[in-house]
Every structure is written in structure tokens, then in C-alpha cells.
Amino acid sequence: MDVESDDLEAWLQRDYAAAYRTACLVLRNPIDAQDAVQEAFLRVWRFRDAVPPGEARKAWLYRVVVNACVSRLRAEKSRTGKDSGDLGLERLPDPAVSPAERAEQSGLAADVLAALADLPESLRVPLVLRFYSGLSEKEIAVAIDRRPGTVKSRLYDARQRLALDPRLSAWVDTPKEMAQ
């Protein structure tokens, strides 16, 4: 199924925000995320004759986005030895939110981002795709080019690590049981 000109615009309108925020959660750097998503959508356009039809289209798009993000992560790490997120977040405050709510949200987001930063890329990407982007395990497997069993195992590892992260305990309603 080809992506025609109107389709691309509609697709951008529908998926750009989610793709951008997914890239932000993976990269933890808005500027890099914007570049990665732009590059991803341009790749989609360039290879529009290879875009699969139907529901597989979403997994394919996230695969392109993830690959663009991973490429940037690896390039940045090989250049500086640090993840791009370590360079600092430049987020603008949302004027519609009250200062108190903003402070709370800012603290939550900072803790979640810090917890994500401690996860390795191999765990962070499937976690973000599953619980932020809403992809199924099968779609994640397509997006990261791994078997579904591997995805399930990585999601389990990621959740186990986050469960042990003290920064998230204050934001979680579920009562915690300590590890045996």
C-alpha cells in the first residue's frame, strides 16, 4: 500500500505527536527526538512503496522511529561516551497547567525519566513502546526485530528493575512487596 501525498499528511497529523514523544522517552532529548522523528517520516516517504498495509503499518512506523533513535543513541555514545539524554533536557513548561500541578508533573516526569535513563537501551525501548506507544508484544517484536519471546523477557526485566527503583515508589499506587 503506497503512501500518497495526502496519506502522509494525514499520517503525520495522526502519529507525529506520539512518535515524537516516544522518541523523547527513548532519547530523553527533545532536539534529537525531533531530528529522529523527522528522519523517520522522511524514510517512510522515501520507501513508501514498501509500507505494509493495515495494522502492520503502525509497527512498521515505530520500527523506523526506533531505528532512527537507536542510530542516534549509538552515534552519540560512540562520540561522547554518554547517552544524548545526559546532555540535558530542554522542555518548555505548559502554560495551561497550574504551577502546583506543574511542579508535581515535573517531579514525576523527572523521576520517570531518571528511572528510564538507568535502564539499558535494550530494555528501555520495548518498555516505552509497550506502555507509552501501546504496541502489542508482537508489534514490538516487529519494531525491534526480535522474537516475541525476547520482547516478553525484556519487558519482564524492565518492569522488575523499575519496581526496585525507589524514585518511582512514591508515584505508584500499587502496594509493593519486597523481593524475596
Added chain:
Amino acid sequence: MNAMISDDDLTRLLEQAGSSFDVPVEGPSWVLEERGEASVRPWVRRRALPLGAAAAAVVALVLVLQSLGGAGTSLEKQQVFGASAGVGAPGGVGGGFAGTAGGTSSGAAPAPEQQAFRGAAGDLSALTPASVPAAAAPGVPSAPRTASGVVASGPAGGKQPATSTGFADGARIVQTGSIGLVVEKGKVGPVALKVRALAATVTGYVADEKSTEIGSDPTSSLTLRVPVAAFQKTVDAVRNTVGEGIGKVESSTASAADITAQYADLQAQLQSLRAARERFLAILSRANTIGETLSVQQRVDAVQGQIDQIEGRRRVLEKQSELATLTVSVSEKPKEIKDLRVRSGLSQAFHDAWRGFTTGVESLIAHSGRGLLVLIVGIVALLVGRLGWRLARRRLV
């Protein structure tokens, strides 16, 4: 067991963390602006890398298989060629290639004109006929021929006077023979030495020799050139080299081809041509003009050319009839087959099964090298193809 954060909590936390990033409003428009510069890569270019990698892998595999098959074929050809070339020709003018299975050779058999200079033993100068000039004569392709017949089969026996032809009536006979000796274990070398020494005692020489004295089946093959008058004496002496406890004569052949008529024909042609040359020379002495001189001289030159050709052929026949060829092959007695029991059906079946098993294992081991190489090439081709495909897919997405 560790407590997990619930799906709802994780979704809520990540949604709130994600929503903390403000989406750039101009983001989609930037993509649409850049879209015009992005061109569609043709299918061939997108698939070029994996296709190229796959093609290279297939070509490499085919080349390796071809080289393996080709090597085997050439080896087989070499072995067949070596086997056929290893058989010494009775006339001593063929063969001379060493066998590939450890065989050794004393060298290529000399051409008839060279044999007098390449004897392995004996007084060679005594063998050179006095009538044969040092210069080799050219061939005689256009000379008239008469048929030569095979006149005898079996030993050319009888007491013969010692003439240049070996026969009292001047008959020209090309004699050839062969003797196969079977000797006890370890006696191939000593018997071959004795045969070689015999050639010297009858003023003959060893024209060719092929020996394999290492291994489970040592053999030696010698081609002797001896004077015709000493042919039977040589045959008897070779037979006597294997006495009691050494071995025995396994086979013996002898044949003779009468070339008397052919030789006489050549001599008659020579006589006639020489007379013609004398007549032309006499006419030449009486020539008065340059034209007459040149014309007669051309006739003399033509006749002289015919004389040289026929004379060369006559000398070859003369030499063939002066030296007989005797091929002596020495080999060890084959091992006796100890197990001659008649097996029962079940025993035979087990015996066949065991032989089949050992043969299969041997075959497996023998082919394991080639199979391993094919496996390695296949794995490399697979890896290259997979790498190419992954790279292409990474470029694609």
C-alpha cells in the same frame, strides 16, 4: 517473588513523562517541506546490497564446488595417464612417465637414434654399428614400401652365426620378447640388479627402467636392448636369475617381424638412385652452357635428396634388426589368501555388514575434508547473505 508495577501505573507514569515533552507544532510541516527532496530509491538499488551479497555467496559456492570437482577429475586423469604411460613399450621408444603412486623411473626411453648414447650399463661404444654414421638421417615419408610380415612366435632359437643381422642368410628380423618374473618378498631389487648386469655381459644396455621398491607391491620393469645374436642367450640368462628359493618365471613371450624384403627394397632403390646420380654427374661434366649446367644440377640435387631419405630409413631398419628388445618385469609373489573358509549365511551377513560399516566409515573420513569445506563455505555464504540483508533492512527502515 518481586512485586511488579501494574500495567496501569506504568502506562500512567510514562504518559505523564511523555506529555511533559511539548510537541513542536512545526514538526509535521518540516517533514512535508523536506519530503520534496526525498526521492524514491528504485527497487534495484534498495535490493542491490542483499542481491549482491547473495550473488557473491552463490558464485563463491559454485566456484568452490567446481574447483573441488575439477580437481578430482584432473587427478583421476593424471592417474589414468600415469598408469598408461608407465607401461614400457617393447620397442623402447614410448612411455617414460613416472607413475603417480610412488613409482620411479630411470628416465624417458631414448629415441632409436639416441639409444647408443644413453645406455644405463655396458660398453656403449661397442654397440654402435660401424656402418651407422654419426649424423642422423631424415625420415622417409615418400619412399615406396613393401609389406612386412610376422614370421615367428615363440623363442627364436637355434644357434646363429654372429653376423651383423644375426642370421646366416642375411635375413633382417626385428625381435622382441618379454619375461615376467615373480620373486619372493624382498627379492625384487636384487633380481632387477642381476638383470641389469646381464645386459652388460651381452654388450647390450638398459633402454628403460621403472621401479617401485617402496610400498606393499614393489615392482620393477626393465627394457633391455641386446644384439640379435645374443637374444636367446639373454632370455636364458634372465630365466636363470630366478633359481630355487628366489622365484619363478610367470610368463614369457617372444615375437619376430621379418623386414628383410623391406630392407632389400630400400637397398635396391638406393642402388638405382646412385646409378642415376652417376649418370647425371657424367652429363654434368659434359655440359657446355650455364643453362645446361643448372638443369642437370637440379636433377642431381633431386636424386641426392631421395638417396638421403632412403638411406636414413635403411639405417633405422638396420639398427632395429641389429638390437633385439627384451622387457623384463619383476614383481613379488602375491600374498596367499589365508581365509578361504566357506561362511555360513549368517556369518557371511555379519561379515558383509562389518565390511560395509568399515567401508562407510572410511568413505566418510575420506570425504569429510571436502564436506567440511563445503560446510564452511555455506556458513560463510549464509552469514554474508544475512549481514547483507540486515544492512539492507536497516537502510530500508
